[in-house]
Amino acid sequence: MYKLLLDKILEYKNISIFRHKRPDGDCVFSAYALKEFILTNFKDKKVKCLGKETYDVFPFTDEASDDFVKNSLAIIVDVSNDGRIDDERYKTAKEIIIIDHHPSGELPSNVTKLYKDEATAADCELIARILFSKEFKQYEMSYECCKYLLSGIITDSNSFSTSSTTHKTLSIASKLIKKANLSLSDINYEVFSKDYELFIRTNRLMEYLKIKDRIAYIILDKEDLQMINLTANEAKNNVDALAKLKDIDIWGIFVYNSKTNSYDGSVRSRKGYAINTLANKYNGGGHKSASGVKNLSIGQVHELIDELKNIKKVD
Numbered sequence: 001m002y003k004l005l006l007d008k009i010l011e012y013k014n015i016s017i018f019r020h021k022r023p024d025g026d027c028v029f030s031a032y033a034l035k036e037f038i039l040t041n042f043k044d045k046k047v048k049c050l051g052k053e054t055y056d057v058f059p060f061t062d063e064a065s066d067d068f069v070k071n072s073l074a075i076i077v078d079v080s081n082d083g084r085i086d087d088e089r090y091k092t093a094k095e096i097i098i099i100d101h102h103p104s105g106e107l108p109s110n111v112t113k114l115y116k117d118e119a120t121a122a123d124c125e126l127i128a129r130i131l132f133s134k135e136f137k138q139y140e141m142s143y144e145c146c147k148y149l150l151s152g153i154i155t156d157s158n159s160f161s162t163s164s165t166t167h168k169t170l171s172i173a174s175k176l177i178k179k180a181n182l183s184l185s186d187i188n189y190e191v192f193s194k195d196y197e198l199f200i201r202t203n204r205l206m207e208y209l210k211i212k213d214r215i216a217y218i219i220l221d222k223e224d225l226q227m228i229n230l231t232a233n234e235a236k237n238n239v240d241a242l243a244k245l246k247d248i249d250i251w252g253i254f255v256y257n258s259k260t261n262s263y264d265g266s267v268r269s270r271k272g273y274a275i276n277t278l279a280n281k282y283n284g285g286g287h288k289s290a291s292g293v294k295n296l297s298i299g300q301v302h303e304l305i306d307e308l309k310n311i312k313k314v315d
């Protein structure tokens, strides 16, 4: 099933790994887990994890010349939507392989192979499954590789609590923990802990919480963000905290983006409430239960919240 991926990794000396814009733990750890795996097993290869933006918990990115990318196999992780890939140079690579778990958007042209499973909690879950598969199991998975994969699974599944988390997620996580003797509590601490200042500032977010029917939402304009001293991303990253509200089916955080003079948002839902189709209509998209929206006027934010109320549960 994964033979082509292995063959291509063996074939190329240079491998460039791409991730999505506004990186999160899942895409960054997917990229670095693959890099670690390849370098552990194939010492003669050169692997670069590319992306202009970094993720604060693991703030790394590699640099590569245009020539390096041109002569490389591009592996794109955690994104298959053309416009969301950070660093456009993937288009110049010799071949492209995508490993993703999002519903399809506009695919880049000339993709050699697309590995996709929407029924995973994280792209790291899919990558771990690939590395444990019969094609790959003859190779070594280092402590770092296992740790990165588990860290990505924990971030995207919000510590195994999202509706996308299944017995398969737990089974893969269990294999990683066993293989590298990982500590789940240490990784949770590394991924989710905040310093005192940020902890206090993020808790002030809840002063802006509003409830309409079974929808919970926070809207922050420019002044609100200044008042609580949070960046737009710091604010949106707290959307999972609203999952704990009782009698709420859908929740979101919408924040003013000074670069575009418009609002961006993160929306989440309980299992059975598919929000991604509506998110597409509001310049966004994503998973059934976790989507983003962007470039909205304040009027559109309120329209979206009204439309979210009409989403019916399907099994």
Ligand SMILES: [Mn+2]
Pocket: 026, 027, 078, 101, 121, 122, 123, 156
């Ligand atoms: Mn992901």
